[in-house]
Amino acid sequence: MLPAIEVKHVSKRYGAVRALDDIDLEIHSGEFFALLGPNGAGKTTLISIIAGLSLVDSGDVTVMGHHVIRNYQQARLNLGVVPQELVFDPFFTVREILRIQSGYYGITGNNRWIDEIIERLDLADKADTNLRALSGGMKRRVLVAQALVHKPPVIILDEPTAGVDVELRQTLWDFIKQLNQDGHTIVLTTHYLEEAETLCNRVAMLKQGKIIALDSTKNLIGTMTSGQTVKLKILPDKLPPVLRPLLIAQAYGLHELRIENYAHIEVILSALRAADIQIVEMHLQQPDLEDVFLKLMRKNKESA
């Protein structure tokens, strides 16, 4: 099937900074994809290039098969972008700007969909308010709304939940999830890794302009982490020798032990009991994307 986004050998420099270094990436139609990485990794640069806001030094990008430069009109019709910066046009109200935005994409009489977006993003109270008078989080919602007016097959959200309150974050993701179920391809960046973990089926991790990991969320967590662990604080603070092989980390007086499954906890408990050791504190740890992220970033620092 035609990829929703295809990035081929894309490089981009800003002076001495290699913002993107020979990036190859294919995002399939219907995916819910996360682009993760620390500040300055190149996420926004990559998105800007896909959106045609920045120009590559070398390489090619297509959106739904349309080259973003040679066939820019088709490419842009197929794309909705929520920019990271909070930008807005202070001359208009929310509804006015959504009508204007529809017009840019050649759509007239879009009121029903505009009403629905306004409703879903909880902007109904502010629909006739000038954008200048909205709070930061509200402006962010309007940005999301603007990206959706033309129901683009591919939607890219650059940190859409930055500065957005918990409740709206939930409603926003519900809305985006539904769009994904309806067949829209979603690409997002976020620094809240648990969002990416619950929502996205595939993840690319970027660092210093390079993709350092690209896999399904499940695989990444499965292969990049040491599985489930249990953290224990014990008294006396001396781990019985039989448990030593399980130890993977020790910090703040906590011993972190690898476990294969929940039954394994039983083994550990009985070993402690046999050695007459008391448990002061115990936490069960599920590996998550954050572990993968931290591990990858650390590993890359060593190799760099």
Next chain:
Amino acid sequence: MTGFVTLLYKELLRFWKVGFQTIMAPMVSTLLYLLIFFHVLEAHVEVYPQVPYPVFLIPGLVMMAVIQNAFANSSSSIIQSKISGNIVFILLSPISYQAIFLAYILASIARGLLVGLGVYVVTLLFFDIPLELPGWALLFVILGSAILGALGLIAGIWADKFDELAAFQNFIILPLTFLSGVFYTIHSLPVGWQYLSHLNPFFYMIDGFRYGFFGVSDISPYISLAIVAICLVMISMLAIHLLKKGYKLRH
């Protein structure tokens, strides 16, 4: 087509919503010019036979208002969007570069013409101004505002800050306007200056425009028309080229 119409509508609304500042204020300042010149130079010799100086002056001042406001409209719109960042909405849109260009230029023409018309109508209350060949006047005012709209677009794209835009205005637009014969006929100048004036494209706009009022001009209106049209084509091509290349708009 809808994209173009919407952008045009937005650009028109942008200045219309602040009409006091974008239409009324420049009208008032142009009329003040007229008042001052009228009082200081009332006794000035007739430039054309049977045409008193204030009446000679009015088309020039109207054109000057048109020029300044056409330029101000596109340049300020672009630079404001650039600085506030909301230009991304236009850059992200599928509107063609030619359509973007046309929308900005038409909005500039509209504002230029509104201000010019306003000044003209007010002066009609006080002076008897002939309008011998309205078609010529209209043609030149439209071409002139289109050129300045396109120049404004280029200046807005080029400038990174408001003071750079102001420099463009003060060092290019303003001298070209003042030295174009707004306030005089170039035949009153020394020969050397006359030649220099012929290198100024604004001279032809104003001379052609004035021809529409008095049926007399320093130079054949056909020549002026040709020169003004060529200027418009060249400046438009440059503006569209910059939009296409994303010069200072797409990094």
